[in-house]
Amino acid sequence: MFTFIASSISNMNLSSPSGHLLIIDDDEHILITTRILLKRLFFSVDILTMPKELTAKLFVRKYDVILLDMNFLPGNTTGEEGLDVLRQIRSTQPEARVILMTAYGDINLAVKAMKNGATDFIVKPWANQDLLSAVETARRLDTSRSYQPDNTTFEQEPSRMIIGSSPTMEALWKMVAKVAPTDANVLIMGENGTGKELVAREIHNLSGRAEAPFIHIDLGAIAASLFEDELFGHEKGAFTDARELRLGPFEKASGGTLFLDEIGNLPLTLQSKLLTALQSRKVTRLGSNRQIDINFRLICATNSQLGELVKTRQFRDDLYFRINTVELTLPPLRDRCEDIPVLVNHFLERYSSQYKKPTLKIGNEIIRSILAYEWPGNIRELQHIIERAVIMCDSEKITIADLRLPVQHDSITGNSSLNLEMLEKEAIRKALLTHGGNLTQAALELGLGRTTLYRKMEKYGL
Numbered sequence: 001m002f003t004f005i006a007s008s009i010s011n012m013n014l015s016s017p018s019g020h021l022l023i024i025d026d027d028e029h030i031l032i033t034t035r036i037l038l039k040r041l042f043f044s045v046d047i048l049t050m051p052k053e054l055t056a057k058l059f060v061r062k063y064d065v066i067l068l069d070m071n072f073l074p075g076n077t078t079g080e081e082g083l084d085v086l087r088q089i090r091s092t093q094p095e096a097r098v099i100l101m102t103a104y105g106d107i108n109l110a111v112k113a114m115k116n117g118a119t120d121f122i123v124k125p126w127a128n129q130d131l132l133s134a135v136e137t138a139r140r141l142d143t144s145r146s147y148q149p150d151n152t153t154f155e156q157e158p159s160r161m162i163i164g165s166s167p168t169m170e171a172l173w174k175m176v177a178k179v180a181p182t183d184a185n186v187l188i189m190g191e192n193g194t195g196k197e198l199v200a201r202e203i204h205n206l207s208g209r210a211e212a213p214f215i216h217i218d219l220g221a222i223a224a225s226l227f228e229d230e231l232f233g234h235e236k237g238a239f240t241d242a243r244e245l246r247l248g249p250f251e252k253a254s255g256g257t258l259f260l261d262e263i264g265n266l267p268l269t270l271q272s273k274l275l276t277a278l279q280s281r282k283v284t285r286l287g288s289n290r291q292i293d294i295n296f297r298l299i300c301a302t303n304s305q306l307g308e309l310v311k312t313r314q315f316r317d318d319l320y321f322r323i324n325t326v327e328l329t330l331p332p333l334r335d336r337c338e339d340i341p342v343l344v345n346h347f348l349e350r351y352s353s354q355y356k357k358p359t360l361k362i363g364n365e366i367i368r369s370i371l372a373y374e375w376p377g378n379i380r381e382l383q384h385i386i387e388r389a390v391i392m393c394d395s396e397k398i399t400i401a402d403l404r405l406p407v408q409h410d411s412i413t414g415n416s417s418l419n420l421e422m423l424e425k426e427a428i429r430k431a432l433l434t435h436g437g438n439l440t441q442a443a444l445e446l447g448l449g450r451t452t453l454y455r456k457m458e459k460y461g462l
Contacts, residue, residue, distance in 0.1 A: 018043060022045075051085045058093055097120075102124060176206070184326050275316065281295070306320055344362065347387065359396055
């Protein structure tokens with residue numbers, strides 16, 4: 001085998017080593033032999049046996065070429081696992097060239113893989129010369145044009161203004177892709193900082209109204225006395241300071257999308273006025289008796305549980321049903337921890353470039369501290385903390401001191417719950433945060449071995 005590998009390399013005109021390559025396969029024999037075969041082509045050749053470790057790898061290093069097996073679970077020959085991992089790679093490192101590997105050659109699967117962004121497709125068992133040729137060709141490909149998803153279907157692929165490939169986010173993107181081409185009213189639910197406005201803009205951008213205006217109104221910031229003027233506009237001379245005609249956002253959004261943010265904060269007295277305009281699709285400016293037709297796509301958002309507000313009669317049920325033909329719920333950041341390293345990398349690249357610190361890095365121990373934090377402010381809080389850390393960092397590597405994560409309240413002493421698993425999870429989270437992600441120190445404080453701590457961290461998603 002090794003003689004054959006050496007002769008295969010010597011018979012090819014290969015360029016000097018450069019860049020990084022990743023091999024993902026559950027067959028350790030293939031990993032070892034392929035790594036030896038390709039080491040001549042790349043400065044580094046990393047290997048993975050299971051795709052669940054991929055997120056961390058993609059965070060630490062950018063890869064020029066990735067060799068990806070199509071099947072990992074025993075008995076599975078459909079290739080769907082490989083396609084799922086391919087989509088994760090494309091959303092995280094779209095510039096990487098991906099070659100898919102499978103023992104089950106199928107032309108339909110090959111076409112599907114290429115449409116999803118694969119560079120090439122190779123069937124096991126392969127001749128070494130064929131693999132070397134495929135990898136060398138992929139490495140030389142021009143990546144100046146980023147990958148664009150296949151648009152042959154009726155549903156457009158979301159362009160991912162919000163980063164994340166966790167199962168909850170993938171489910172969200174599928175719903176966005178379905179609802180965006182329609183004119184259905186959409187209600188977006190989620191905590192502050194989860195990205196509700198970004199999702200609203202994504203729906204607008206993927207709709208047939210993308211070239212028309214996207215008008216954003218924060219209903220929570222409008223005084224009751226100014227409601228009609230702020231939303232419907234006024235005629236010149238309608239009141240003392242009305243020196244000129246003012247079009248309201250309902251008119252400005254004509255042909256496009258109207259985004260009503262924080263609709264849950266709207267008082268009952270004003271909800272009826274909003275409902276009347278939405279039902280009739282007409283507005284009347286202050287100082288006028290003429291009704292004006294309005295034509296927009298309505299998207300609303302709130303961090304309140306509107307269903308509960310309806311039950312307690314704090315929100316009109318007829319308005320509730322009017323605005324939520326389709327309801328989308330954004331998960332809090334703590335419920336999609338697997339997306340956090342990718343988000344950290346995204347914000348680190350943005351702000352290290354903005355503040356002229358292009359070589360700035362962040363270590364795995366800091367990532368563990370970030371994962372241990374609850375993130376009550378969600379993505380917005382993460383973004384602000386990474387920006388501040390980049391600004392404050394005086395070295396080549398961000399430290400826990402630069403990060404300055406807020407001290408979390410001790411939920412063990414303050415929580416009346418007797419759920420032992422929850423208490424254990426919080427104890428581990430606190431120890432990790434206290435020791436800056438140092439597993440040895442955290443394990444000592446908890447009275448656990450490192451292996452046991454690793455296992456429990458995986459169990460609780462820490």
